Amino acid sequence: MELENFWRKLKMENKRLIDFKVFLNGIWRENPILFIMLGLCPTLAVSGSVRDALGMGIAVIFVLTGSNFVVSLIRKIVPNHVRIPVFIVVIATFVTITDYILAAYSPQIHKNLGVYLPLIVVNCIILGRAEGFASKNNVFNSILDGLGMGIGFTLIIFIISSVREILGNGTFMGRNIFGSNFEPFLIMIMPPGAFFVIGFLIALKQKIEKGSKKC
Amino acid sequence: MLNQANLFFIFLSAFLINNILLIRFLGLCSFIGISTDVKSSIGMGIAVVFVTVMACSLSWAVYNFLLVPFHLEYLRTTTFILTIASFVQFEEMIIRKKLPALYRAFGIYLPLITTNCVILASAFLGIDYKLSFIQNLIFSFGISFGYCFGIIIFATIREEIEIAPIPESFKGVPIAFILAALMSLAFLGFKGLFKL
Numbered sequence: 338m339e340l341e342n343f344w345r346k347l348k349m350e351n352k353r354l355i356d357f358k359v360f361l362n363g364i365w366r367e368n369p370i371l372f373i374m375l376g377l378c379p380t381l382a383v384s385g386s387v388r389d390a391l392g393m394g395i396a397v398i399f400v401l402t403g404s405n406f407v408v409s410l411i412r413k414i415v416p417n418h419v420r421i422p423v424f425i426v427v428i429a430t431f432v433t434i435t436d437y438i439l440a441a442y443s444p445q446i447h448k449n450l451g452v453y454l455p456l457i458v459v460n461c462i463i464l465g466r467a468e469g470f471a472s473k474n475n476v477f478n479s480i481l482d483g484l485g486m487g488i489g490f491t492l493i494i495f496i497i498s499s500v501r502e503i504l505g506n507g508t509f510m511g512r513n514i515f516g517s518n519f520e521p522f523l524i525m526i527m528p529p530g531a532f533f534v535i536g537f538l539i540a541l542k543q544k545i546e547k548g549s550k551k552c
Numbered sequence: 553m554l555n556q557a558n559l560f561f562i563f564l565s566a567f568l569i570n571n572i573l574l575i576r577f578l579g580l581c582s583f584i585g586i587s588t589d590v591k592s593s594i595g596m597g598i599a600v601v602f603v604t605v606m607a608c609s610l611s612w613a614v615y616n617f618l619l620v621p622f623h624l625e626y627l628r629t630t631t632f633i634l635t636i637a638s639f640v641q642f643e644e645m646i647i648r649k650k651l652p653a654l655y656r657a658f659g660i661y662l663p664l665i666t667t668n669c670v671i672l673a674s675a676f677l678g679i680d681y682k683l684s685f686i687q688n689l690i691f692s693f694g695i696s697f698g699y700c701f702g703i704i705i706f707a708t709i710r711e712e713i714e715i716a717p718i719p720e721s722f723k724g725v726p727i728a729f730i731l732a733a734l735m736s737l738a739f740l741g742f743k744g745l746f747k748l
Contacts, residue, residue: 374584374725378669382577422637429630437626452676455629459669461581528575529736536722536729544721 359478363485369462370493370535371542376462379453380494381531387510390498392446394491396435396454398484401463403431405483408471424467425458432458462486497534501525554681559690562683566694569743572670573702574736579670583703584728593707597700599658601693603643604671607636608692611675612685632675640665670699706735 369375376397383393407427415423436454439447447454457463466486471479502508505525507515524530554562572578579600586596611632619625644662647655655662665671674695678688709731718727 375581377580377584378578381580422634425633425637426630429633433626433629436629452673452680455676456578456669456673458629458633459672524737527740528577529733529740531577532729532733532736536726536733539729540719540721540726543723543726547721 357481359474360481360485363482363487363489364492365489367486368489368493369465369486370490371539375465376460376490377535379456379460380490380497381528381535382453383450384494384498384501384531384534385526386449386506387495387498387502389446389449390494391491392439392443393450393453394487394494396439396450397457397460397462397490398487399435400428400431400457401466401487401490402480402483403434404428404463404467405471405479406476407431408467409474409476409479412472420472421464421468424464424472428463428467429458462490493538497531497538500534501530505530554691555683555687559687562687563690563694564745566674566691567698567701568739569745571698571702571739571742572673572695573699573706574732574739576673578673579668579699582668583706583732584725587703587707587710587728590704590707590711593703595658597703599662599665600668600670601696601700603640603662603665604674604696604699605689605692606643607639607671608675608678609685609689610639611635612678612683612688615679628676628679632672636671636675670696702735706732709735 363369366372370377370380379393379397383389404424404427408424411423411427432455435457436447439450439454466482470482474482499509502510503514504522505527507513507519507521522530525534554565557565566572570576573580573583582596587593614631614635615625615628619628619631624631640662644655647658647662674692677695678691681691683691706728710728713727713731722730
């Protein structure tokens, strides 16, 4: 009986229970880094090697999906004026879990990510999605949104770190790809390289957008 | 290690050698977002210095007097973010009541600071380096002063670049990143100043 009421209400609101568009939104149309410019700090800081970047990406996917799930579960019982502190505590809990799991199972990546791992808690993507999406939508869509946004983030961080590692070190995932005669662009592996790569990436995105408008 | 160095070196290391914006890449959201004009950059910079120094001392005390004696170090992420968030709220109330002129000068930047990663990062780094209270004070001042310095220089350059002829697709954010890259290159030069 209750379930029936729930379905009827859902139909009246004209919302689908599971909407795959939500998932795709995060990957391109509302990509957190390229379009909303959120979560830049970890993107640039850990993109020196592909392996660290993937570790960061997976940590963000886990925290984003988990916090979206919990926030959308409790969205109706949390009073409106204390919602932000509650969301922050939920996110901090997931970040602590990730921190300790990584420390136990891959201590090398944990060491390389250093202070940037606990700093996921102030990553604006996560609080932004909790406030902007999960607190207004049902559980399934929130999980999809978390996954989509997380994968969109990971994709960009993967591209940036590939460019930096290949040009700056001549390796990809630790494997040498150019042979011994390659003279690496040291600048790419150092901090300025990260700013250069993301600058060119966003310029490319603006070029693509302008090109598609002309057609 | 940093906790054996003298105070002046700790300050220089936090301010120039490991500049929080350009070498450690923290606080970039506000760096790119707010630095479009000099006036608001100055407001944001000073607000960050003010809050960081106080919030870091507070979270240092919470960590060493509350979490360590009870073996609760694993709660530090949650505790720090709550400490900082409630401290910013508290400070906002006090400033609004007691120093209305300062409150008007800070404007919206004070609440915005809660999500600025500079503060949380300098709290974490101070704990990671095992600094003493005075060292932590100098360290957090160095970090936030580096932020203030960086964002003001960046804003002045960015105002100039508004009128420069740059390629169409680089307008706006991309050129800001290229600019940041060049500034970061300049800051790399400080690396040889001291040996850690």
